[in-house]
Amino acid sequence: MTSVTQPQYRASFDLWGPWVLLSAGVVAAVLSASGVGMDRSGVVACAVLVPAGAALQLYWGRAKRKRPGPGRTGTVLYFVRWAIAFVLTWANPFFAFYAVIGYYTAPRELPRRLVMPGLVLTAVTMAGSEIGGWPPHGLVLWLGFLLVLGVNVCMVSVFTRYADQEQLRVTTQAGTIAELERTNAALQQALDENAALHAQLLLQAREAGIADERRRLAAEIHDTLAQGLTGIIAQLQVVTGTPDPATARTHVERAAALARHSLGEARRSVHNLAPVALAADGLPEALRKTVAEWGERNGTRADFTVTGNAEQLHDEVSATLLRIAEEALSNAARHARAARVGVTLSFMGDEVSLDVRDDGSGFDPAAVPARTRGGGFGLDGMRARAERIAGSVAVEAEPGQGTAVSARVPLVRHEP
Incomplete structure (x- = not known):
């Protein structure tokens, strides 16, 4: 119908x-x-x-x-x-x-x-x-005419007013409907734009995730395999240059231990796990062992100090500070020719700082970008690691005056 x-x-x-x-x-x-x-x-x-x-x-x-x-x-x-x-x-x-x-x-x-x-x-x-x-004939009919006319005019006025109000209502309603249609069209356009933006953001997030994962793996390879291989080469060079079998055996054993350690770190990096040193110990103890092993391996005095009330940190915070310490010590071994290195871990309220200082040859920080432009992961890698957890890394150095690397990150406690 x-x-x-x-x-x-x-x-x-x-x-x-x-x-x-x-x-x-x-x-x-x-x-x-x-x-x-x-x-x-x-x-x-x-x-x-x-x-x-x-x-x-x-x-x-x-x-x-x-x-x-x-x-x-x-x-x-x-x-x-x-x-x-x-x-x-x-x-x-x-x-x-x-x-x-x-x-x-x-x-x-x-x-x-x-x-x-x-x-x-x-x-x-x-x-x-x-x-x-x-x-009309006569006064009565004229009076009747005027009365009927008055009634008709009143009814006409009432109905005209009602018609005007109805027309106004219809016009207002039509305007409201038109405005709603424009609003709906604008809303649909906004939804379409949001959908396109959402798709673009998803694509960008995916690409950013891929790039971040590549940077993470590159940094992990640099911090674990590259440093381990450097240490192995150094130990084997000592072996080839010493006539003492006992000394050679000691350095071969160190090279084998470094190889096993690097292999474990490589596996953990692929699976995005915590460093081997943090598997059983907290950050202070892991740093203590790392500093002691580095000093023994390089024949350099290395001291480690903890200040403040030590707390159990979030795994990501601990891993970041440990990797920064390893990179700073590796740089000191390769470039500084230092006689003494000091590592300090400080718990300061809502912040944790890690300071690595040496008395070596130092360098000009302004020249570092030019030297690392080829793709190195030294200072840039340390900064990138700290920035991922809202931290920062500062470097103070002068030629002949040693180097100080200071990392500051938020104190995020371990989740039970």
Whole structure:
């Protein structure tokens, strides 16, 4: 079952309504002619004006198709039709069937300033019909006419006001619907943009994750395999240069231990596990052992100190500081030619610091980027590790004055 909208009702009434009402007026006038006392002049008036009304309606239909809505042509035709309806109602009150169409068409055919005058004129015609026809005879009928006219005008005012409010409501509702459609369109556009942005962010996150993992593996290889191989080479060089079998055996055993340690670190790096030194000990003890082994291996005095109240740190924090210490000690062994190295781990409230100082040859920090541009992971690797956990690394060095590496990271406790 299909529904008929209000514009369809209006189109149908505009097409057939005036004809139906004019026909109803003609039929009623014919049946009531003797009853209302129509004279010859009334019959002649009806014979002339009914065809005139029909012709007017034909012309009006064509004019409306060209220029719908209020306009000069519609205004003239409205008042001409009102005059025809008024005279017909004067001839026979039952032509009010035809005159009543003025109530319907005034708001649609007249400019806003002429709507109320048009409705009042139609009310005059209707009031004359309702008291028995024009003209009223005697004071009583005139008073009755004025009373009926007043009632008609009041009803016209009420219904016009109601129609205006309804039109305002419809207009407001249409504006609201249009605004909602624009808002929905904007929201859909925003959702589409967010979806595209989300996809882009996922792609960037994936690429960043891949790059970060590559950097992690590169740093782990540098901090474990490269340093281990360097230590093994150093031990084997001692073996090739000493005639003492006992000394050679000692250095071979150290080289084998370094190889086993590096192999374990390599496996743990691939699986992203904690360093071997942290498998059984906390960070302070792991650093103590690392510093002692490094000093023994390199024949250098190496001291380790803990300040503050030591706490059990998060695995990532411990691993980061241990790797930074190993890299700093490796740099001291390769470049500093130091006689003494000191490592200090400090617990300072909500921060942990690691300081590695040596009395070696030092260097110019401004020249480091140029030296490491080929892809090294020394100082840059230490900084990258610290920055991943919101920390920082500072380096103080001067040629001939030794080097100090200081790492500061947030104190994040171990999760039970």
